[in-house]
Amino acid sequence: MRINGKWLMCDDGVVRPMVRGEVLAGDDSWEWVEFLVDTGADRTVFSAATLAKLSLQPVTAHEGISGLGGGADSVIVETQIRLTRENSGKVVFRGHYAAVTELGSLDIDVLGRDITGFFTVIVDQPGDVICLLGQRHHYTIQHD
Amino acid sequence: MAGWQSNIVMEEVTDPQELAKARALDERFDRNSAWLQAHIPEVYSRYRGKCICVAGEELFIADTPEEVLAQARAAHPEDNGSTLLRYIPLERMARIYADKWQVANV
Numbered sequence: 001m002r003i004n005g006k007w008l009m010c011d012d013g014v015v016r017p018m019v020r021g022e023v024l025a026g027d028d029s030w031e032w033v034e035f036l037v038d039t040g041a042d043r044t045v046f047s048a049a050t051l052a053k054l055s056l057q058p059v060t061a062h063e064g065i066s067g068l069g070g071g072a073d074s075v076i077v078e079t080q081i082r083l084t085r086e087n088s089g090k091v092v093f094r095g096h097y098a099a100v101t102e103l104g105s106l107d108i109d110v111l112g113r114d115i116t117g118f119f120t121v122i123v124d125q126p127g128d129v130i131c132l133l134g135q136r137h138h139y140t141i142q143h144d
Numbered sequence: 145m146a147g148w149q150s151n152i153v154m155e156e157v158t159d160p161q162e163l164a165k166a167r168a169l170d171e172r173f174d175r176n177s178a179w180l181q182a183h184i185p186e187v188y189s190r191y192r193g194k195c196i197c198v199a200g201e202e203l204f205i206a207d208t209p210e211e212v213l214a215q216a217r218a219a220h221p222e223d224n225g226s227t228l229l230r231y232i233p234l235e236r237m238a239r240i241y242a243d244k245w246q247v248a249n250v
Contacts, residue, residue, distance in 0.1 A: 011188040012236045022166065024227075031164065032173040032226050043150065048216045049195055049231045052209035082157065082166070090166060095152035103195070103209075114150035124212065140209055 001085040002137045003119070005037055005130030010108070017123045017130045019111055023078040026055035033109050036128060037123055044081070046099035050109050054079065059096065073103035074098050081116035083116065083132075093118075114127070172226035175201055180228055193234040199227040 005019035017037040021028040023046070031053055035044070046054070049081045067117035081093045093115050118134035122139060133139060179201040180187065187196060187203060197204045197212040200220035205210035209229060216225060216227050 008177075009184050011184070011230070011232050013184075013188075020177070029225050030169065032169065034177065034230070044152075047231065049209040051152070051219070053213060053227075053229050065156050084166075084170065088163070088167060090157035090163060092153070092155050092157055093152050095150065095168065107231050107233045114152045116156050117150075118152075 001119075001132075001137055003083045003091070003093065003132040004086060005105040005132075007125060007128060007130065014046045014107075015125070017047070017125075019130065021084075021111075021134070022082040023050070023054055024031040024082075025053070026057065029118065030082065033089065035109045035111035035123065037116065039116065039121060039123065042112050043114045044097050045106060045110045046097060047106045047109050048100050048103045049107075051075070051077070051099040052103065056099075058099075064104065072100045073102060074105075086137075090130045169226045171225055173228065176223070176226060176228045179203075182228075188232055192236075195229065195231050197227050197229045199223040208220050 003019065005017055007015045008018045009014050018034045020032065020034050020035055023033050025031050027092040028106050033046075033050055037101070054077070057081055059078050060076040076096050077095050077099055081097070082090050083093070084090055095114070118130065119134045120139065122129055122133065124130070145196045176198040180198050183203070191205050194205050194207060195212045197216040200223050202219065204215040204219070205213050206215060209231070213227070213229065214249035218233055220227070
């Protein structure tokens with residue numbers, strides 16, 4: 001299994017590693033989202049803007065999320081994230097995800113190790129590669 | 145105190161109808177994302193502190209996600225699900241997104 005991402009330009013002119021996915025909304029429709037591939041994040045976190053887009057009812061409130069800027073108010077939602085495979089197939093991740101509740105706390109959706117941990121993750125800016133590898137896909141490091 | 149444990153379960157989608165429906169949305173989202181990438185300098189410099197949404201390769205701006213989504217969905221109902229929504233931070237600064245961990249409630 002190979003899930004490809006892209007290096008995308010963000011608001012500050014910085015190019016960051018992103019993977020597109022769909023998230024199941026409260027009305028059972030799927031909403032597209034671009035996730036930052038964050039190999040240091042313990043868990044996947046939705047921004048407050050995406051939380052509003054999804055109209056999901058929190059299953060738990062007042063969960064804490066901490067980062068460099070200190071803590072941020074957040075909630076836990078139960079939903080599914082769907083990523084697209086190299087063969088246009090889809091793989092779905094069901095469970096509980098965190099979402100911040102203040103717009104300024106997080107401007108981008110973050111794909112954390114609760115999902116990336118299923119895969120070998122390649123984040124290669126010089127080679128212009130972002131991908132998640134699993135099952136029969138693997139990589140080799142070569143020395144020329 | 146017990147630490148946070150992920151309960152995420154991974155499954156492959158095999159329903160051909162579901163996959164076909166998803167692919168139609170994929171293409172529309174691709175176009176909206178490409179539109180934003182092509183207009184980033186003007187959009188991000190003019191609308192700091194605002195919520196933006198791209199639908200039907202058209203830009204919408206408002207103060208809240210709810211407002212901007214309502215505008216975009218009204219103008220492009222066919223793009224429902226494939227709109228691109230972003231909050232643009234007020235200030236430009238270096239960002240560290242990593243090391244977000246769960247903390248205890250007190």
